[in-house]
Amino acid sequence: MTRHAVIAGAGLAGSLAAGYLARRGYSVRVFERRGDPRAAGAGEGRSINLGLSARGMRALAAAGLLDDVLARSVPMRGRVVHHPDGTTAFQPYGVAAHQILYSVLRRDLNALLVDAAETRHGVTFHFGHRLDRIDRDAPAVRVVDAATGAATEVAADLVVGADGAFSAVREQLQHGRRADLHREFLDWGYKELTIPAGADGRPRVRLDALHVWPGQAAMMVAHPNVDGSLTCTLFAPFEGEPSLATLDTPAAVRGFVRRYFPDAEALMPRLVEEFFDHPVGQLTTVRTAPWRHAGKVVLVGDACHAVYPFYGQGMNSAFEDCLVLDECLGAYPYDASRALAEYERRRRPHTDVLADLSVRNFVELRDRVHRPAYAAKAAADRMLNRLAPRAWTPLYTMVAHTTVPYADALARARRQDRILRCSAALAAAGAAIGSYAALRRRPGRR
Structure with a gap:
């Protein structure tokens, strides 16, 4: 008899989980409130580039997707630290040739994962549908078509919440139960900017590295892209002096970058336009328990353990969730309740530690990496x-x-x-x- 799974969220974790579940014999439907990530311009101005490392690579390899992802990525062998005086220093990530990271654009990776789940495994995606309600005991979900307002009840054997740090699945899974939820917001936000390739098509800076402009007042990182450009993420306090709130004119933006990242202004010819075109992003940490209800509802990725991006492990830990969940479902194919309990037992203590490490690495990158x-x-x-x-x-x-x-x-x-x-x-x-x-x-x- 065919088992049915519903996944809320077609982001990175939800799309990878869909492929894994389909391989386990589930008929999978994925509902996502946003549009199709494969559409032109999807996600522009809201993404932090991703650094793929060993955990994520292992999960993608097990899904048969690693080679496809690496073909769309740029190897990063270390970080280039940009000092205030304009000098730079290279810090390798490791001592062995394989100890490198791979930079990949979020939207490219998301599109690849959706394509793979849809074409290889017959997963059905429903974009522009928001989750309205969950019956965690049935289990079943009610989803609403954003275009028409029509509501649909969808029954399943398993509901997976992959709907991010503000997860509706988590909220309804834990409603009325003895549940813990601890959420912190960093008092710094971010803006996405770009260092384009030069007029000759060549990179303006070294491409095989993560570039870091550290500083206590503001910080910037830049991930390389396959087209020779780099996607920059500028981090600064929301309020105070200086802060994102004070950057309200072109002159203020240019003066800010000139003061804190003196060698970067010349690398970003569309600095002012991008700064005002792109929204301010916020960063949050989520720790919660439980992650599951019986053998019927379970959380993965940011829905159960969102972390700050400063250790580069958010995506990698989410992919590791998908792999471990798949392993547990394989170990207990006739006892979903035991499988989900084992998944949470194996993952939650470690992702709580990752949250602490990510906070600590924010301080490392901001205050110490240049010392x-x-x-x-x-x-x-x-x-x-x-x-x-x-x-x-x-x-x-x-x-x-x-x-x-x-x-x-x-x-x-x-x-x-x-x-x-x-x-x-x-x-x-x-x-x-x-x-x-x-x-x-x-x-x-x-």
Whole structure:
């Protein structure tokens, strides 16, 4: 007998989950309130480019999509830090050739995932349909066609909430239950800008890297694109001085960029136009429980663990959700309740840790990445990793270039840091003892 699944949300997680469920034998229908991401101009001005790393690559490989995605991406071998004086410094991501990230445009990736689910697996997508109500016990959903206002009841065996940080599925899954929901908003927002390719079609800056303009008052990052351009994300406080609120004239925008990112203004010929054309984005973190109801409703991606983008793991962790959910459904094919419980058990403790890491990395990128001490610590981590790859792995390497669960990676990094501190203390003590002994041996001393 055919099982039926309904997915709310045709974003990255929802589209990938649709393909996985279809391969498990489900008849899948996906409802999305926005338009088709394959349409021209979809998502313009609202996206932060994505850095694909090991977790996301593993999930895409298991779905048979990795090669297609990599063909639309640009490898990033490290980050280029732009200093206020106009100089730059390159910081590699790892010590091995495979320890790189891949930059991909959100809209390109989303379109590819929708195409794959639709054409390879027969998934049905309904764009321009908003979720109105869920019967979590049936389960069933009511959706409304935005164009006509017509409401439709859709029954299913499984409802998947992949509808983002403000998930309607999560709200109705948890309604009236003992549920936790903790949501934080960063007091910084963002604007999407562009560094286009030069008039000769060549990149204006090094293309095989993430570019970072750090700063306590404002920060900017830029991801490379296959056409030689870079998509920039300018982060700044919503209010205060300076802030996004004060950038209300072309002169203010140009002066702001000139002051905080002095080498960037010349790279962005449409700076002012894009700044005023594109909306201000907001950043939120979501931690919640439970993620499921019986064996009938489950959450994936931002709906259950939205994180700030500063560790580059939001998409990767969402894709990892889809893979783990698929594994659990495969492990318990006749017990959906147990499968969903196992999925939450395996994922939730680690995504909670990822939220903390993402907050911490915001401070790293904003305040520390340009400092010599940061570069020295990173270099020491890489050196120790080269000398003893099995015994010493930097936290960033474990998070970005392996699939070690996030909480396990953090615990190991803390043990390594304790060892490093103890070693430094012992070395300092040894040097002090040696100096004292040398003084005692000097002629004339008794």
